[in-house]
Amino acid sequence: MNNQEKNKEDLLRQYINPERIEKAPEGFTSKVMTHIQIQTVPLKSAGRLRNKNLVPVISIVFTIILLVTAFLMPGSEADPSALPVVKLIKTIKLSLPEINFTSIFRFNLPALLIYVFIGILILTLFDRTLNVLFHRKEE
Amino acid sequence: MNYKGDIFYIEQVLTGKSNSFSYIVDRHKDKAYNLAFRICGNHEEAEEIAQDSFLKAYRSLKGFKMKSSFATWLYRIVYNTAISNVRIKKKGVLSLEDFPADATDFIGSNTSEEDAEKEYRSSLINFALQKINEEERGLISLYYYEEMSTEEISDVTGISKSNIKVKLFRARQKMLEIIEKVEKKKLIYHE
Numbered sequence: 001m002n003n004q005e006k007n008k009e010d011l012l013r014q015y016i017n018p019e020r021i022e023k024a025p026e027g028f029t030s031k032v033m034t035h036i037q038i039q040t041v042p043l044k045s046a047g048r049l050r051n052k053n054l055v056p057v058i059s060i061v062f063t064i065i066l067l068v069t070a071f072l073m074p075g076s077e078a079d080p081s082a083l084p085v086v087k088l089i090k091t092i093k094l095s096l097p098e099i100n101f102t103s104i105f106r107f108n109l110p111a112l113l114i115y116v117f118i119g120i121l122i123l124t125l126f127d128r129t130l131n132v133l134f135h136r137k138e139e
Numbered sequence: 140m141n142y143k144g145d146i147f148y149i150e151q152v153l154t155g156k157s158n159s160f161s162y163i164v165d166r167h168k169d170k171a172y173n174l175a176f177r178i179c180g181n182h183e184e185a186e187e188i189a190q191d192s193f194l195k196a197y198r199s200l201k202g203f204k205m206k207s208s209f210a211t212w213l214y215r216i217v218y219n220t221a222i223s224n225v226r227i228k229k230k231g232v233l234s235l236e237d238f239p240a241d242a243t244d245f246i247g248s249n250t251s252e253e254d255a256e257k258e259y260r261s262s263l264i265n266f267a268l269q270k271i272n273e274e275e276r277g278l279i280s281l282y283y284y285e286e287m288s289t290e291e292i293s294d295v296t297g298i299s300k301s302n303i304k305v306k307l308f309r310a311r312q313k314m315l316e317i318i319e320k321v322e323k324k325k326l327i328y329h330e
Contacts, residue, residue, distance in 0.1 A: 028189070033161050
């Protein structure tokens with residue numbers, strides 16, 4: 001069937017004029033482009049958020065690697081106390097100034113707490129360093 | 140005229156020059172808007188659908204394989220967005236009484252009788268389109284307004300060629316029945 005015959009048969013063509021199309025309203029392109037620009041900004045900040053989340057992840061991974069390495073290092077004796085970590089702890093000789101808490105407060109703190117405080121301080125410094133590093137990277 | 144194809148601007152966008160997308164929007168906005176309007180039958184919704192479709196196209200531009208033309212790919216997005224939009228916002232069925240009986244109803248202060256008749260026919264088609272389902276509306280629009288072949292429509296809609304022919308036949312029949320009823324009403328009105 002050629003086009004002419006088809007057109008004759010197709011009654012709807014009497015009513016439909018393909019040239020009479022509904023045109024997009026004025027400013028349509030600029031509206032679409034504005035939406036695109038707005039939507040691309042949150043994509044960048046999503047990337048920043050991902051970088052921020054990397055800080056604790058790296059800290060955890062780093063700590064785990066250190067622990068695993070320490071425990072897996074071969075010891076020379078069968079005795080568990082011969083483990084390099086245990087040995088290392090035993091050889092640590094800290095010469096921290098002795099603080100007499102009773103002179104300040106009316107109670108005495110266990111000696112272990114001093115180590116805990118120092119540990120927290122080191123971890124905080126480590127966390128801050130990583131944080132500063134990643135902030136610089138963003139800029 | 141310095142005419143560059145869609146592919147040129149798509150490559151520009153993919154290299155980070157997002158502003159090049161405005162050339163693509165400018166080139167296809169009317170056809171995208173028209174297709175959306177024929178399916179949803181409302182100017183505000185059509186604008187929303189067309190905008191949404193361009194945003195979807197922008198976001199998934201990397202996924203455009205360039206196997207089909209950009210227009211076909213874009214129409215597929217517009218068609219699917221419009222169909223799902225209409226399905227969500229299902230409206231009540233229009234009755235014949237909702238359509239004006241006479242072309243004189245379309246005559247404004249500066250309109251000739253001929254223009255009024257054209258306006259009447261155009262409104263009658265829009266009315267008949269709203270009486271058939273959204274899928275049929277999309278097919279009629281692609282076939283008659285975009286003047287696509289059944290093969291091209293198949294690329295856009297994902298419906299097989301033979302099925303498109305059947306669906307187009309049914310949609311055409313339904314629309315002609317509606318038009319006939321309105322025309323009869325017009326005759327009665329004049330008597």
